[in-house]
Amino acid sequence: MDAEQVNFITGAATVDHSDKRSSMMISGGGNFDNHLTFQKLEVFCTVVDLGGVSRAARHLCVAQPVVMEHLKSLEHRLGGTSLLRREGRNLKLTPAGRIFYRWAKDTIVSAGRMICELESTPLNKSSSQVTVSASESIGSYILPQVLIEFYLHRRENVEISLVISDTEQALSAVERRHSDLAITSGDGPPNYAALTSEIIGRERIVAVAAPGYPILPEALTGDTLEISPLIRPPRGQAFREHTDQQLSMYGIYPRNEIMGLGHPEAMKRADEAGIGICLIPLSSVERELSVGSLRQVKLKSIELTAPIVASIRKGHSLHETQIQLLDEIRQYLSDSQPKG
Known part of the structure; x- marks a missing residue:
């Protein structure tokens, strides 16, 4: 769980978010800033919906301090109104926060419906x-x-x-x-x-190694694969998680990962250096296999696909x-x- 967690019941469903560049105005005067951006509403609602700042940051592809700054700026623009309060390691909505959350969700939903209607009009976007x-x-x-x-x-x-x-x-x-x-x-x-x-x-996943890699059996068994030096994507990447899940179905749990690289090109360069074996999508190594800079290593009674x-x-x-x-x-x- 996140260190900062929002504990409350919203009863609201997940909705589409609007374009961050859009803006809106609140009338009514007082100490409220009359300009709020949908970006701030999106950040606030994402923190609440996902249950924490770090999860919201990952979802929005931004750093955690950026999320915290949006929350701080939002409260400032609302005349210093506190929307979240800390209780120990958790964050909870204040009474004002609950009111603002309901309004923000309604606003985002309405904006999403409006954008869907615009998208269906022929003048919105070229059909090509x-x-x-x-x-x-x-x-x-x-x-x-x-x-x-x-x-x-x-x-x-x-x-x-x-x-x-x-x-x-x-x-x-x-x-x-x-x-x-x-x-x-x-x-x-x-x-x-x-x-x-x-x-x-479906995409086939294959094991490949450099032509000069030390002699391997004609086909790798699950036991051999478990102890072989492997070059793989880092933990947490979707392809890596899916491959781990498939390997576990064969009772295979690799324990000699020597390098975690985030892109197939980086994995191939390390593999061509002869330092290990790659588990990689076939589509990403077809050229190397055809020219001979890498060779496929057969897996015995193991079929991996994504x-x-x-x-x-x-x-x-x-x-x-x-x-x-x-x-x-x-x-x-x-x-x-x-x-x-």
């Missing part, structure tokens, strides 16, 4: 614009070819943006309306109630171009991804 957020391996090694072929086949003014980040940031971008859809590797978004997702393909997941906001309808692109991604995964 698509913004996709993707996790590292998907965005770096699978989607570029799909996007290129999609653009070339349409032969029209299509504006496509691809933002590559980790899984949490990719999903958060969709939730916060910065992207139309997310394509990620690993399980669906259990912590994102505002999103809906579906598995559109689902490829498409996520959009609940209640949001993709326009025709976005639907066509998603269909192209599904077809590419069906045609091109290894089946065995």
Whole structure:
């Protein structure tokens, strides 16, 4: 649990957040500042909804001091009204905080509905614009070819943006309306109630090593894999967590991890240096396997895969171009991804 935790019952459901750049005004005079930003409302409600400052900071992809500064600034703009009080290691809503929380949630919900209505109007956004957020391996090694072929086949003014980040940031971008859809590797978004997702393909996970790596058995058993020096993503990354879960289903618990690297490119460079074995998506090492700078190490009676997941906001309808692109991604995964 977070060191700072909000203890109270809200009875409110998770809702979509509005654009941070929007602003609003409160009338009524008094000592209240008549300008508040949706960003401050979003930060405050996220702290309450997720149960703490550190969780809210991770969800919003900002540092904890930034969240604390927003809370402090918000109370200042409300004429010094205290919204949260500390009781030991926990934070609790004050009576004024409960009132403000209900109002802030209603405001965010209303703004979300308004944005959904605007998104459905033809004047809001070009029907040829698509913004996709993707996790590292998907965005770096699978989607570029799909996007290129999609653009070339349409032969029209299509504006496509691809933002590559980790899984949490990719999903958060969709939730916060910065992207139309997310394509990620690993399980669906259990912590994102505002999103809906579906598995559109599977990605094979393979073990690879440098050609000059010390002699290995023809196929690694689970016991051998447990003690082999491994180069893997850091703990906490979605791909790593999913791989650990699959390994545990075979009774395999690696205990000789020599390096945790956050991107497939970094993992491959360490692997090519001959210091260990990588468990990595096949799509990210196809070029190295073809030119011989890495070789695949067979796993005996072990098959590892990761689902490829498409996520959009609940209640949001993709326009025709976005639907066509998603269909192209599904077809590419069906045609091109290894089946065995």
